[in-house]
Amino acid sequence: MPQYIRARFKGSVFFFTVVLAERPSNLLIDEIGRLRQSYRIVQESRPFETVAVCVLPDHVHCIWALPEGDSDFSIRWGLIKSGFSRGLDPALARSESKVAKREKGIWQRRYWEHAIRDDADLARHVDYIHFNPVKHGYVTRVADWPHSSFHRYVGRGLLAADWGGDMKDIQGSFGE
Incomplete structure (x- = not known):
C-alpha cells in the first residue's frame, strides 16, 4: 500500500470530510450527542477553532483553524473518531483487517x-x-438543517436566514 503523506502547515486552516464506513447510515445523527461530546472533549484538550461545520447522517464536513505552531489534525481526528466509537454496540460488523487493527469499523480509515x-x-x-x-x-x-454552523453564522449577522434559497421554489420555477 502506498504511504499517504498529509499536508503539514503549522497554524493553518483546513477543510475536512470525515465519513462513516457504512453508507448510507444515520449513525451520526442518531448519536449526535455522543459525537458532540467526543468533539468537545478533544477540542478542550487539543484546542482548535471550528470555523464551520455540518454533520450529516453519514459524514461530517468542517473547517478548523489550528493554533499557531500546531499542525497535528490527525491526532485530533483519531481521538474524535475513537471517542465517538467507544461504547457503541460492539455487534457492528468488522472486517478481519479492522479487528486486527483494533478498529470498530464505524469510520472510513482515511479522510479528506x-x-x-x-x-x-x-x-x-x-x-x-x-x-x-x-x-x-x-x-x-x-x-432547516439543525446540525450546522449555518445558524451561528446567521446569529452573528454573517449570513441571511434565507441564504441558499428554497429548493422547492427553484424546482417549481422550472416546472419540476
Whole structure:
C-alpha cells in the first residue's frame, strides 16, 4: 500500500470530510450527542477553532483553524473518531483487517483534508459546508438543517436566514 503523506502547515486552516464506513447510515445523527461530546472533549484538550461545520447522517464536513505552531489534525481526528466509537454496540460488523487493527469499523480509515489557500477559498468551502444538506436532499432550505454552523453564522449577522434559497421554489420555477 502506498504511504499517504498529509499536508503539514503549522497554524493553518483546513477543510475536512470525515465519513462513516457504512453508507448510507444515520449513525451520526442518531448519536449526535455522543459525537458532540467526543468533539468537545478533544477540542478542550487539543484546542482548535471550528470555523464551520455540518454533520450529516453519514459524514461530517468542517473547517478548523489550528493554533499557531500546531499542525497535528490527525491526532485530533483519531481521538474524535475513537471517542465517538467507544461504547457503541460492539455487534457492528468488522472486517478481519479492522479487528486486527483494533478498529470498530464505524469510520472510513482515511479522510479528506484540504489546506485553505486564501479568503476566497475559505468562503467557497464555508458555503459548500452549509449547502451540503440541501445538496444531499435532506432539506430544501439550508436553515432547516439543525446540525450546522449555518445558524451561528446567521446569529452573528454573517449570513441571511434565507441564504441558499428554497429548493422547492427553484424546482417549481422550472416546472419540476
